[in-house]
Amino acid sequence: MNLRTVEFQIVETSANIRRNGLMTAAAVTNAAACLFVLGAFALALWNLHSMTEQLSHESRIRIFLLKDVPFEEAQALESEIDTRFGNMIEERTLIPREQVLEEFILKFPSIPDAGLGEENNPFPHELQVKLKDPEEWRTVTEFARADGRVDEVRSGRESGLEPLLKLRRMTRIGGIILVTFLGFATLLTISNTIRLTIYARRREIGIMQLVGATSRFIRFPFLLEGVFHGTLGALLGGAALLGGYTSLVSWVAETIPAFERWLIYSADQLGILFGGLIAIGLLFGLIGSWMSVSRHLQSP
């Protein structure tokens, strides 16, 4: 294909895109919607993945002492644990009940203090232990539970995390199936639209074939058009997705600040998502139009 041919193709394709304005708009909107949903699912899966990933590294064990245990006893327990498991421990902190209360009031200023104070403190002393290897949680937890001064022991691995990890395994498979399905739907949508444009221009195609245009030449503008639909759709769908998602993240950050750290929102990560969507849109536009044109050109 020489320069003159390429120029002719681009001029013809852009004229066709403009001429079929409504159909182009429909195709692009369709692709945008499909890619938006595809991207949203991918993003949800990614978030879930990173969330569980972070949680599985969460190795903190929280030991709550009985309410009437004095601070000295708590310190004694801390050193007992230290002598026993010292080499396994990465970090440990003993938080006196006064500090726990203070942090609680700071964290939830909206809750009326209901006369909370030195005399009325519902919180016990708390010992937090972070292990070098989170898999060792069971030993420390069992030891602390057996101690008479301890009221309750909570470990990230024990509470809620196991079901969450199971959920992740399930959603990962389901998600892959769903995203594949959505991708396929996107592909078919684009392919179908191109089929309509081919149908709308079957006269021109017939004339081109009659006067000796090559299949490659005839195919090219449709591929260009499919790529245009897919890429523009991905741009719009991706922009809408990122816009919606960033406002969701900032809403979460305001409403449930503790939750924010679980979400994916760095520019790098969102850039990868956006780039991925564009690549998928372009590729699907190309494959989708190729499928349609080839099928049309097959018939003699």
Place this chain on the structure above:
Amino acid sequence: MIEFDDVCLRYPNGTQALDHVSTTIEKGEFCFLVGASGMGKSSLLKLVYREETPSAGRVIVNGTDVAALPKRHVPLLRRRIGVVFQDFRLLSKKTAAENVGYALDVIGVPRREKHRRVPKALELVDLLHKADAYPDELSGGEQQRVSMARALVNNPPILLADEPTGNLDPDASWNIVQLLSKINITGTTVVVATHDRDIVNRMARRVVTLSEGRIVADRQRASYDVGEADSPGDPMTRREEVSP
């Protein structure tokens, strides 16, 4: 130039459109292909420009077995054959000149070459003055002339016309046929499929008659109907005659 060698054509639905057809059209010849509707005229032409492939036999165009041609070479064959149809097949959103130029655009002819050839082709069909008119601003005869200019702009050695006068009044028809004759005189092989009795009789050229997919008559300087204005005893004018 065009040779049919024991050609059969059966469509996928089972219709036997051509049944053991053999004939040769020489270089520079002008030949009518006549017969009632459905007798296989269009099918015979389609074999020449590889719109169809024979189910048996060979079609040789310019020394090449068209049926054996690899698919990617079909466009090259088509560039050597001009075809015009009853329905003109013009693009309504393009002017006469653009329609003609389109045939060059889609095979990548350089622009300068195109600007040289398009006016020449329009001149040939006597439509240079209507170069910027759109098809719906032209009469049927003029539209057919644009489509002929498009078929000829690439200087093909062969011109096929499938019922070129089917949509035209007698005057316009006569004009088109004379144009075909003029093109033939410059050396182009011309094959015209038609059931227009009037023009065939007025031209008195070679007439190949098809009936139910078979050649039933093939006469020189003949008229439409077999047995009329035709000299069956003269071996010089009798190419071949087959009883139906």
